[in-house]
Amino acid sequence: MSELKRTPLYPIYAGLPGVRCIDFGGWDLPVQFSGIQKEHDAVRLHAGLFDVSHMGEFIVTGDGAERFLQRVTTNDVSKLTDGQAQYTLMCDPDGGVVDDLLVYRISADRYMAVVNASNIDKDFSWMQAHLPGDASLEDASDRYALLALQGPRAADILQIAGATPDVLALSSFHFKKDTPLAGASALISRTGYTGEDGFEIYVPAAHAGDVWHALMAAGEPLGLLPAGLGARDTLRFEARLPLYGQELSDTITPLEAGVGFFVKLDKEDFIGKDALVRQKEKGLPRKLVGIELIDRGIPRSHYPVFAGDERIGEVTTGTQSPTLKRSLGLALVDAAYAAIGTEVEVEIRCKRLKAEVIKTPFYKRMPKER
Incomplete structure (x- = not known):
């Protein structure tokens, strides 16, 4: 039996009273800290802090980076500008979902793709198999920790923790890179998976603990609680946000799953387009x-x-x-x-x-x- 993977934040919360960790796709992750109901309510009313460092980060670079991402994803990458993120999906030729992911445009020739933890190896192999000669793909997952600060007080907490005004002014699905936070250089995006306002904070793995402690110190007076996978699941469920392996899979198309808005059938050819066009014309x-x-x-x-x-x-x-x-x-x-x-x-x-x-x-x- 292989040993479970652990995030850079595991040593911080592993010994906390009340924390319960489980095997989640090969990762030793907290399902709850103080109780799912309590953590769920904290996010809806105040704020919650999640360790989602198990997610995968791929860096796509080169003159052909945009063209490559257009080919392997369903949304229209050409609509992105620097500092903008996009929810999208990768499909196989039959229209089944390989994964759903976020794509961040850092510059015209540099993007970051954030994929589900359980699909990191599969996704990397899939993308590598379709990679053209004028683009490069790097799995940078081990270099990053990812914290999700979610809830109506998220911006207030970030402000107390020292986030710059341009970060606090971000609109939904926009981000700032190289922004200082608790001694780290972070990429901070106004994105999340809870149905609430919030931010996702990418930092070098070595600085994860400093950022966690700074956010908790800033947020505890405002009702911030650490939150686990249990609350993350109930929150995303109430907001009808899909989970790969349940609402999305290689046997469920994006159109069947109700995320057709993120499938741009009018853009140039992408993997799975023909099958999805046929399904839409025939009727779901x-x-x-x-x-x-x-x-x-x-x-x-x-x-x-x-x-x-x-x-x-x-x-x-x-x-x-x-x-x-x-x-x-x-x-x-x-x-x-x-x-x-x-x-x-x-x-x-x-x-x-x-x-x-x-x-x-x-x-x-x-x-x-x-």
């Missing part, structure tokens, strides 16, 4: 929908969904919503049953419970008052 066979249980129970991943005697799909993610206190799920179902208000059943321990297709996202943050 399946759609990802939100469901709410009417009967008492909690839907979980892979629970089958029925309409009458017909199995029409399965739950991809489900839980008792910590914010809304309702039993909710995301389910991939036959398109004929995807309309809001459709009555379905979820099979839980050999018993079918009534449910209804409902609107998503389940939670959407209110805009700040000016």
Whole structure:
């Protein structure tokens, strides 16, 4: 049995009272610090600090960098300007998802691609196999630590920690590189995976501890808590943000998963485009929908969904919503049953419970008052 990988921040939180770490895709990561409900509420009301240093960072350089990324991703990289980031996906020729990722344009010939931890090796091999001669690809994952500061007080905490005004003024999906923070030179982006305002902070691995301590010291008086994978999952679920391996996979296309906005079928050819065009023209066979249980129970991943005697799909993610206190799920179902208000059943321990297709996202943050 191979030893679990650990992030540069592991020594800081491993001995904290109440922390519980689990094997997450080969990484020894905290699932909770003080409790999932408490950490979830902190992010919704105040702020939470996540160690997501297990994510992968690839550096793409060269005159052909943009052209290469256009070829292997679904979104339109040519629309990016320096200091701008973009959510996108990589697809195989059949339209299945290789991974979803963020692409950062650092300059015209330098980009950073941030991929899911469980897919680092697969993604690097996939991209390398399609790399042209005028672009270079480097796996820089071990050089970086990544902290996610999320919640309505995130900007206030960064300001107290010493972030410069240009960082605090960033709009969504924009970033600043080479910005000083707690003695480190950081790349700070206004991005996240919780449905709240927030920042993702990339720093050299050796400086991760200093940045963590500075943010916690600045944020604790404002309600900041360290948060683990459990709250990260419930937060992203309420905001209907997909998780690779559940809402996205090599057998689920971006169109079926409801992230077609990030698939630009009108741009030049990209891997998977032909299959996705055919699927759109023919009509989607399946759609990802939100469901709410009417009967008492909690839907979980892979629970089958029925309409009458017909199995029409399965739950991809489900839980008792910590914010809304309702039993909710995301389910991939036959398109004929995807309309809001459709009555379905979820099979839980050999018993079918009534449910209804409902609107998503389940939670959407209110805009700040000016």
